[in-house]
Amino acid sequence: MRILILGGDGYLGWATAMHFSARGHEVHAVDNYLRRRALAENGTDSLTPIADSLPARAAAWEEVAGYHIGVTEGDLCDWSVTEPLFRDFQPEAIIHYGEMPSAPYSLISREHAVFTQYNNVVNTLNVLFAMRDYTPRAHLVKLGTMGEYGTPNIDIEEGFIDIRHNGREDRLPFPKLPGSLYHCSKVHDSTNIHFASRIWGLRSTDLNQGVVYGIETEETKLDPRFVTRFDYDELFGTALNRFCLQAVIGHPLTVYGKGGQTRGYLNIVDTLQCVELAVMNPAAEGEYRVFNQFTEQFSINELADLVHRAGTDYGYNIRVDHVENPRVEAEEHYYNAKHTALLDLGLKPRYLSETLVESMFSAIERHKHRVITKAIMPRTKWRPEPRVMESIAE
Numbered sequence: 001m002r003i004l005i006l007g008g009d010g011y012l013g014w015a016t017a018m019h020f021s022a023r024g025h026e027v028h029a030v031d032n033y034l035r036r037r038a039l040a041e042n043g044t045d046s047l048t049p050i051a052d053s054l055p056a057r058a059a060a061w062e063e064v065a066g067y068h069i070g071v072t073e074g075d076l077c078d079w080s081v082t083e084p085l086f087r088d089f090q091p092e093a094i095i096h097y098g099e100m101p102s103a104p105y106s107l108i109s110r111e112h113a114v115f116t117q118y119n120n121v122v123n124t125l126n127v128l129f130a131m132r133d134y135t136p137r138a139h140l141v142k143l144g145t146m147g148e149y150g151t152p153n154i155d156i157e158e159g160f161i162d163i164r165h166n167g168r169e170d171r172l173p174f175p176k177l178p179g180s181l182y183h184c185s186k187v188h189d190s191t192n193i194h195f196a197s198r199i200w201g202l203r204s205t206d207l208n209q210g211v212v213y214g215i216e217t218e219e220t221k222l223d224p225r226f227v228t229r230f231d232y233d234e235l236f237g238t239a240l241n242r243f244c245l246q247a248v249i250g251h252p253l254t255v256y257g258k259g260g261q262t263r264g265y266l267n268i269v270d271t272l273q274c275v276e277l278a279v280m281n282p283a284a285e286g287e288y289r290v291f292n293q294f295t296e297q298f299s300i301n302e303l304a305d306l307v308h309r310a311g312t313d314y315g316y317n318i319r320v321d322h323v324e325n326p327r328v329e330a331e332e333h334y335y336n337a338k339h340t341a342l343l344d345l346g347l348k349p350r351y352l353s354e355t356l357v358e359s360m361f362s363a364i365e366r367h368k369h370r371v372i373t374k375a376i377m378p379r380t381k382w383r384p385e386p387r388v389m390e391s392i393a394e
């Protein structure tokens with residue numbers, strides 16, 4: 001199958017490009033290095049040493065594994081980049097990871113918020129128009145997020161809910177309560193993708209993914225040059241990845257607030273499995289499907305306890321700190337999200353265990369000399385102190 005991977009230089013995108021390439025698919029990866037630039041601007045870098053560019057990574061892959069991955073370096077917000085990808089490569093499936101993925105980044109400033117929503121919403125609109133005009137039978141597999149739903153006090157369904165109102169019934173999109181302006185951008189995308197499927201008959205699957213953890217996949221282990229990026233800073237590092245790294249370098253685990261925040265989690269190898277299941281079982285013409293993509297749910301306190309136990313067994317001396325929560329979010333809440341659609345398609349989850357956490361410790365150990373410790377503590381607040389306004393009279 002011809003598969004276009006948008007965001008192919010990223011944490012999940014690079015691992016996905018190798019995964020499909022190794023299974024005989026014709027893969028083309030696109031990226032504009034936004035993630036690399038955002039980390040550099042913040043004075044940080046991936047823990048794992050990734051090659052300088054996507055062509056360099058693809059060349060190493062071809063040299064060692066013998067498979068070709070095509071590459072485009074460019075911005076998907078730019079129609080002159082997006083259009084030829086669809087016109088010339090004629091993808092049958094598009095796996096769309098290519099967005100700004102950080103909740104804290106989207107709340108650094110007005111400029112960061114505007115950039116996040118422009119980048120994510122506009123590039124996805126370009127993809128939808130390119131599909132309409134050049135590949136109307138192709139299947140879009142778009143990475144959404146569980147954070148689109150927020151933490152409502154009812155069970156979360158997979159995308160849609162049956163509603164009975166004033167004696168009438170309908171099946172409608174599940175209500176959204178996104179927790180950051182990044183998460184809002186994903187809600188806007190979902191609305192636009194649903195529209196494109198209804199109006200233009202496009203096939204689409206919105207994968208509302210939970211928080212991903214892990215550092216290795218089948219392919220990344222084959223050669224040191226195949227590593228995927230691994231971030232641990234306050235902006236781009238995610239909870240469990242950060243906790244594992246903190247355990248390894250002897251930094252207290254940073255539980256924000258009370259730690260009752262509960263989310264869905266999955267291993268990076270299960271992300272690959274889920275995306276493959278979605279691609280190999282495409283949506284029908286005009287269908288917009290939503291799958292909740294996670295395998296287990298945990299509170300932050302449960303994750304910290306697990307890392308504490310595994311780390312202590314491993315010989316680390318671990319302290320868990322409850323730091324002031326920089327976010328505005330419920331720290332104790334009901335959470336019960338359905339996630340059966342991917343299991344029904346055949347997903348075999350790799351559940352989190354102490355052994356798995358220990359294998360993350362040993363992978364992190366190899367690169368711990370690269371850690372930039374000052375990047376760890378949170379600085380970006382959802383509700384910063386209001387600026388002191390100059391009086392109009394002055």
Ligand code: NAD
Nearest residue numbers: 007010011012032033034035075076098099101143209212
């Ligand atoms: P990532 O930042 O590592 O990957 C995204 C890639 O897209 C980056 O390499 C970036 O440079 C590229 N990109 C962004 N905007 C682009 C543009 N306009 N043109 C071309 N390339 C562009 O992030 P990730 O963690 O691999 O996440 C991938 C996707 O999955 C994101 O859409 C994210 O929202 C979603 N997601 C991630 C997680 C997670 O825990 N990692 C969980 C749920 C959903």
Ligand code: USQ
Nearest residue numbers: 101103145146147209210211238239254255256261263300
């Ligand atoms: N948290 C801590 N300590 C930390 C880091 C995070 O307590 O050191 C807490 C946060 O306050 C939050 C929870 O852990 O309650 C998850 O935070 P996170 O940074 O791991 O994840 P999040 O900001 O939600 O974003 C990540 C990805 C994003 C994806 C999302 C899936 O960066 O791309 O959309 O996970 S979900 O959470 O389901 O929306």
